[in-house]
Amino acid sequence: MKEVTAPLISDAAGKRYGLPGIRHIAGPTPVVGRALTVKVEGKDWGIVVEAVDEADEGDVLVIKPEDGIRAFWGGLSSLSAVEKGLAGTVVDGLVRDVEDIEELNYPVFARGTTCQAGSHASRGEIGVDVYIGGVLVRTGDVIVADKSGVVVVPGDEWEDVLEAAKEIHELESKVAADVRDGKPWREILRQI
Secondary structure, three states: OOOOOHHHHHHHOOOOOEOOOOEEEEOOOOEEEEEEEEEEOOOEOHHHHHHHHHOOOOOEEEEEEOOOOOEOOOHHHHHHHHHHOOOEEEEEEEEOOHHHHHHHOOOEEEEEEOOOEOEOOOOEEEOOOEEEOOEEEOOOOEEEEEOOEEEEEOHHHHHHHHHHHHHHHHHHHHHHHHHHOOOOHHHHHHHO
8 A cells, every 4th residue: 555654654643653763674665563562671682582472463563672782683583573474673773683684574673783682681571661762652553664764653543644644645646746747846835
């Protein structure tokens, strides 16, 4: 569905729910799925492994680590996610094993990459509210992610936001047709 892009959903949601600084690392886009949140304590990625096991098919893991210098997602966790049928992973931090993730064709979004991993003592919480860039993410919210970025929509707003995105898509298609027809951009803007 072409109207489900992160920019369109962001516009339709009133530009309130974009996750700043999170970028596409690997895998196909767009990704659309329900969030399963993971709050990581310290340098521990073990809780992330537990979250993969708890996730349902089609979920998007949203990982909020405390540590900003270690990877909390990599090739083996991506393999587990693929086998489980997850839609993708969003990390408010760093990831590693990008070549492995690309080979698996698994969608991952993060702030960046590093070679350094943490430990696996399984400290943290699954399914709790997290904040990414000042934006609240709850388990069950809808995540839309593509090469332009990541947006989260509260679950109870999703249907309305999706309808608004379809309307925006129709308007933008009309504007694009007017541009192709040679109408001046200033004139087009006055009409919308």
